[in-house]
Amino acid sequence: MLRYALKRLTSLVISLAFASLVIFFVTEVAPGDPARFMLGMNAQEDTVAALRSELGLDGSKAERYLDWVSGMAVGDFGTSYTYRTSVGGMIADRLWISLPLALYALALSTAIAFPAGIYAAARRGRPGDMGVMGATQLGIAVPNFWFAMMLVLIFAINLRWFSAGGFPGWDKGLWTGIKALTLPAIALALPQAAILARVMRSSLLDTLGEDFMRTARAKGLTRRQALWRHGLRNALIPVLTIIGLQFSFLLAGAIIIEQVFYLPGLGRLVFQSITQRDLIVVESVVMLLVFSVILVNFLVDLAYAAVDPRLRQRA
Amino acid sequence: MSLLEITDLSLDIGTYPILKGITLSVAEGEIVAVTGESGSGKSMTALAVMGLLPGGAATRGHVRLEGREILETSEAQMCRIRGRDVGMVFQEPMTALNPVKTIGDQVAETILVHEKCAKAEARARAREVLDRVGLPAERFPLTRYPHELSGGQRQRVVIAMAIALRPKLLIADEPTTALDVTTQAQILDLLKELVADYGMGMLIITHDLAVVSGLAHRIVVMRHGEVVEEGETRALFADMKHPYTRMLFEASDHCVDLPPRPDGTAPLLQVEGVSRDYPLPRTKLFEPRRHFRAVRDVSFTLDRGDRVGLVGESGCGKSTLTRAILGLEPVQEGRILLGGEPVLDGGRPNLAVRRRIQVVFQDPYGSFNPRHRVDRLVTEPYHLLPDPPKGAAREAAIDEALEAVGLQAADKRRYIHEFSGGQRQRIAIARALIIRPEIIVFDEAVSALDVSVRAQILDLMARLAAEYDLGYLFISHDLSVVRRITDRVLVMQAGEIVEEGETEQVFLAPRHAYTRSLIDAAPRLPKVGAA
Numbered sequence: 001m002l003r004y005a006l007k008r009l010t011s012l013v014i015s016l017a018f019a020s021l022v023i024f025f026v027t028e029v030a031p032g033d034p035a036r037f038m039l040g041m042n043a044q045e046d047t048v049a050a051l052r053s054e055l056g057l058d059g060s061k062a063e064r065y066l067d068w069v070s071g072m073a074v075g076d077f078g079t080s081y082t083y084r085t086s087v088g089g090m091i092a093d094r095l096w097i098s099l100p101l102a103l104y105a106l107a108l109s110t111a112i113a114f115p116a117g118i119y120a121a122a123r124r125g126r127p128g129d130m131g132v133m134g135a136t137q138l139g140i141a142v143p144n145f146w147f148a149m150m151l152v153l154i155f156a157i158n159l160r161w162f163s164a165g166g167f168p169g170w171d172k173g174l175w176t177g178i179k180a181l182t183l184p185a186i187a188l189a190l191p192q193a194a195i196l197a198r199v200m201r202s203s204l205l206d207t208l209g210e211d212f213m214r215t216a217r218a219k220g221l222t223r224r225q226a227l228w229r230h231g232l233r234n235a236l237i238p239v240l241t242i243i244g245l246q247f248s249f250l251l252a253g254a255i256i257i258e259q260v261f262y263l264p265g266l267g268r269l270v271f272q273s274i275t276q277r278d279l280i281v282v283e284s285v286v287m288l289l290v291f292s293v294i295l296v297n298f299l300v301d302l303a304y305a306a307v308d309p310r311l312r313q314r315a
Numbered sequence: 316m317s318l319l320e321i322t323d324l325s326l327d328i329g330t331y332p333i334l335k336g337i338t339l340s341v342a343e344g345e346i347v348a349v350t351g352e353s354g355s356g357k358s359m360t361a362l363a364v365m366g367l368l369p370g371g372a373a374t375r376g377h378v379r380l381e382g383r384e385i386l387e388t389s390e391a392q393m394c395r396i397r398g399r400d401v402g403m404v405f406q407e408p409m410t411a412l413n414p415v416k417t418i419g420d421q422v423a424e425t426i427l428v429h430e431k432c433a434k435a436e437a438r439a440r441a442r443e444v445l446d447r448v449g450l451p452a453e454r455f456p457l458t459r460y461p462h463e464l465s466g467g468q469r470q471r472v473v474i475a476m477a478i479a480l481r482p483k484l485l486i487a488d489e490p491t492t493a494l495d496v497t498t499q500a501q502i503l504d505l506l507k508e509l510v511a512d513y514g515m516g517m518l519i520i521t522h523d524l525a526v527v528s529g530l531a532h533r534i535v536v537m538r539h540g541e542v543v544e545e546g547e548t549r550a551l552f553a554d555m556k557h558p559y560t561r562m563l564f565e566a567s568d569h570c571v572d573l574p575p576r577p578d579g580t581a582p583l584l585q586v587e588g589v590s591r592d593y594p595l596p597r598t599k600l601f602e603p604r605r606h607f608r609a610v611r612d613v614s615f616t617l618d619r620g621d622r623v624g625l626v627g628e629s630g631c632g633k634s635t636l637t638r639a640i641l642g643l644e645p646v647q648e649g650r651i652l653l654g655g656e657p658v659l660d661g662g663r664p665n666l667a668v669r670r671r672i673q674v675v676f677q678d679p680y681g682s683f684n685p686r687h688r689v690d691r692l693v694t695e696p697y698h699l700l701p702d703p704p705k706g707a708a709r710e711a712a713i714d715e716a717l718e719a720v721g722l723q724a725a726d727k728r729r730y731i732h733e734f735s736g737g738q739r740q741r742i743a744i745a746r747a748l749i750i751r752p753e754i755i756v757f758d759e760a761v762s763a764l765d766v767s768v769r770a771q772i773l774d775l776m777a778r779l780a781a782e783y784d785l786g787y788l789f790i791s792h793d794l795s796v797v798r799r800i801t802d803r804v805l806v807m808q809a810g811e812i813v814e815e816g817e818t819e820q821v822f823l824a825p826r827h828a829y830t831r832s833l834i835d836a837a838p839r840l841p842k843v844g845a846a
């Protein structure tokens with residue numbers, strides 16, 4: 001198991017190095033000069049050149065790449081062209097909202113999907129199954145911002161249980177923060193839960209058809225015991241894969257929900273910095289997202305091995 | 316009173332009758348074999364006793380276990396009976412165990428489900444049972460996972476789970492069909508011992524009459540959901556009353572009229588010092604790759620019109636060698652020539668050679684594209700020809716190939732799902748024949764077929780060998796079939812050919828110890844009337 005983990009860790013480092021190269025050079029070849037963009041189209045050539053040198057844009061590509069990577073390694077992401085503040089600080093602020101939001105949504109989606117998927121699989125073809133399948137169909141079809149608006153309408157405007165948007169900050173207390181993230185987390189979680197429940201159901205149904213389930217029944221286990229003791233763990237692998245993918249999406253893909261709820265999260269930061277050609281911010285945020293995706297994949301790999309002894313040995 | 320009494324059991328699934336008035340019984344300490352071809356309802360009979368019938372099954376009649384009516388027992392009660400009073404062993408040991416649980420946990424579970432006892436005690440008892448089925452603690456600790464065991468060892472674990480609570484009845488559904496002959500012999504011995512030790516009754520289901528003859532006290536022959544004949548084993552073999560039983564018996568030991576071997580012919584397929592390596596996964600990141608040698612320095616020659624058998628147990632390298640001969644994979648050492656030309660020409664298949672050799676695979680269900688009609692399937696090898704026949708010539712060739720294998724020309728407009736397993740195997744042979752190859756490789760081509768169908772396909776092969784002047788390489792784990800259909804035989808063990816010779820010679824006087832163990836382990840049919 002330790003060897004397996006070390007092997008996955010090595011591949012994590014290699015992926016990161018490769019990703020940083022790709023991100024740096026792709027952003028470099030993107031058209032548009034940040035200095036010219038900041039100064040406007042009518043700026044003097046020498047003013048632009050001065051700003052370029054001030055922003056550190058005149059070094060060679062290799063120098064700038066090394067600066068950027070070595071800076072990131074010690075937590076220094078550089079300085080934003082537009083806001084002239086530390087990128088690291090900007091990202092940290094946003095991450096304090098986006099990360100809890102993503103985790104919150106993921107926890108909700110898993111909490112909804114697991115029971116729903118198991119329930120449907122255990123009642124395959126019966127009304128309970130059809131009900132769950134119908135609901136998930138709806139959950140996938142309806143966009144999450146529509147859910148978001150409905151939630152605001154019902155719980156914020158009519159019932160006044162939650163505020164309609166904004167984030168008070170964690171210094172106002174843990175509960176206040178969680179409360180502010182609840183509606184966005186639900187809106188994000190519902191479509192994800194619908195997908196996850198379907199994956200859970202079909203994976204479990206596949207497992208229920210396996211020979212060892214029949215063996216379990218022949219031992220005297222009830223249908224339910226066989227499902228819980230032998231079915232579930234074998235059905236988890238595809239579900240873990242989807243959970244990993246969903247987390248990555250939730251971290252960066254929440255931009256519409258962030259807009260609906262006026263949350264200053266990572267998604268909005270990326271959007272703003274792209275429109276303002278704030279290359280260093282874009283690069284850093286993208287790198288951070290790539291890092292988190294690779295890290296989540298690493299964790300999912302470890303989870304696979306925890307679930308399935310065959311994978312532990314293959315390493 | 317018998318232990319198990321099935322009286323007039325009928326079973327329908329939907330409106331389709333599966334069993335029609337089955338009557339049979341098993342007494343304590345008795346081994347009763349249910350035999351018959353696929354679709355005869357053998358397995359459904361077993362599942363009915365277990366109360367594990369698929370949804371939508373409607374039963375009539377009686378299944379009594381120690382006088383208790385199983386068909387009217389509630390599901391909750393059945394859960395208490397299964398595993399405690401009746402144990403079951405299944406066909407596929409590779410998939411019958413949960414891959415993510417240790418063997419100790421899985422055996423102990425049988426005990427824990429039925430008895431209130433501490434986990435430690437259940438594990439201690441699981442240990443004893445595993446010892447009993449021949450998995451000693453030194454080599455097979457309770458913490459082993461199924462994937463760390465071979466097929467035969469896994470089947471022992473399945474048996475351990477089934478007998479952990481010393482049930483009164485053990486049901487074994489084709490328990491050795493998926494195993495090699497030597498393993499099969501060991502598992503059958505184990506089952507026999509257990510029955511004697513524990514005084515269990517055993518209902519064993521198998522399609523293999525030879526397995527049955529050395530094991531069962533009584534035999535029940537089934538066809539299309541009915542019992543056609545039953546009786547004490549020796550008496551039944553001595554005097555088979557029902558024509559179906561006789562047909563089964565004869566087909567199991569079917570003698571093929573192999574045409575005389577053409578003499579004075581030139582070597583056609585030459586395999587010279589061939590080795591084939593597979594890369595193993597790296598255990599460290601930057602170490603050099605290690606290799607597994609699946610085929611080791613194999614040489615043999617197949618003359619024009621030669622009928623050669625290749626036998627060996629699973630994992631011995633038969634299939635790897637087949638793929639190399641067909642030019643599907645490169646070899647690391649040696650060379651393979653067909654008519655003096657290499658089958659692989661600089662890493663690319665040599666089409667001029669390929670069209671002289673064709674193959675028929677084991678699985679009649681998986682080896683056809685289900686979306687193509689038979690005419691298109693049969694003409695697939697035409698892509699090997701520089702100028703394949705078109706129009707009327709093509710149609711004529713299809714008709715001829717289909718008729719040669721005993722099908723009709725009209726069958727070419729049908730899809731593959733409309734054919735039975737035996738018919739599909741005929742189509743596979745037609746597909747191989749259509750470009751008039753000189754050699755056909757039969758890779759376990761009759762292993763998945765019922766004995767009666769198998770007999771027909773073997774006859775067909777013998778006839779085609781004469782009509783088409785055809786040589787073949789017949790690869791099989793089934794020694795009795797190889798003996799009847801080949802002139803020469805190669806015995807393969809762990810990637811090497813350990814014995815080679817005239818088939819009859821090898822079978823009568825095997826020189827290598829491995830050949831001898833294979834022949835000894837193979838179950839044999841008794842001579843008719845020699846009871």
